[in-house]
Amino acid sequence: MPDVGDVVTARLAVAPADNTTSATLVVTRPDGSTDTPVVTSEDDGAVWTGPVVYTLAGLWRLSWTVTGTGASVEHEVVSVAPAPAVTATGRSYATTTQLASALREAPPLDAVALLERATQLLDTDFLVAAMYDVDDGGMPTDPVVAAAFADAVCAQVEFWGEVGVETDVSGPLQGVTLGSLSLQFGAGDNRSGPSYYAPKLVRALASLPADRFRMTVVTGGW
Incomplete structure (x- = not known):
């Protein structure tokens, strides 16, 4: 499970794929806001990757839309944990x-x-x-x-x-x-x-x- 602050590479494998295959990624944050990272392809569209920065704790949805050969829509829900605390953030009687x-x-x-x-x-x-x-x-x-x-x-x-x-x-x-x-x-x-x-x-x-x-x-x- 990723933590807040983690930077990950989202990855999608497409099969079949050729030079007509194209993909986009929409990232929906827990607060409902969205981002569209720049994605790149490898192996003539068989693999697509894009950077995702987890800035909030909660559930994130990564939505891929593939057009051309291998057209599809893929969704992934990722649970992101708060950054681990090492000092008290609230009331505590002990360290x-x-x-x-x-x-x-x-x-x-x-x-x-x-x-x-x-x-x-x-x-x-x-x-x-x-x-x-x-x-x-x-x-x-x-x-x-x-x-x-x-x-x-x-x-x-x-x-x-x-x-x-x-x-x-x-x-x-x-x-x-x-x-x-x-x-x-x-x-x-x-x-x-x-x-x-x-x-x-x-x-x-x-x-x-x-x-x-x-x-x-x-x-x-x-």
């Missing part, structure tokens, strides 16, 4: 360096996106009712709290590496209280519902001293 240290191995190539997703999970599922000192951007200013948040999101990324980001895993937790943090997975009859949280994430938050971080969250009933 890829911290993740590598937590994993004790090289982080995954999508580590930036995973850390940002884990940060969003922490914000929405755990920190809504939390009290701690923050800066103008809402990031923790206490180094102990910041370190715990980093540990938490790294633990969540590690957890996703084991079970998959979209996988529902039967969690062992069912009615557990750790300090001021209360969690409930499942609903009666000793049945555990799906857990979306890394156990180490919970422990990272529960280890924080009450004078620096206070919260009460109850989650359950799935």
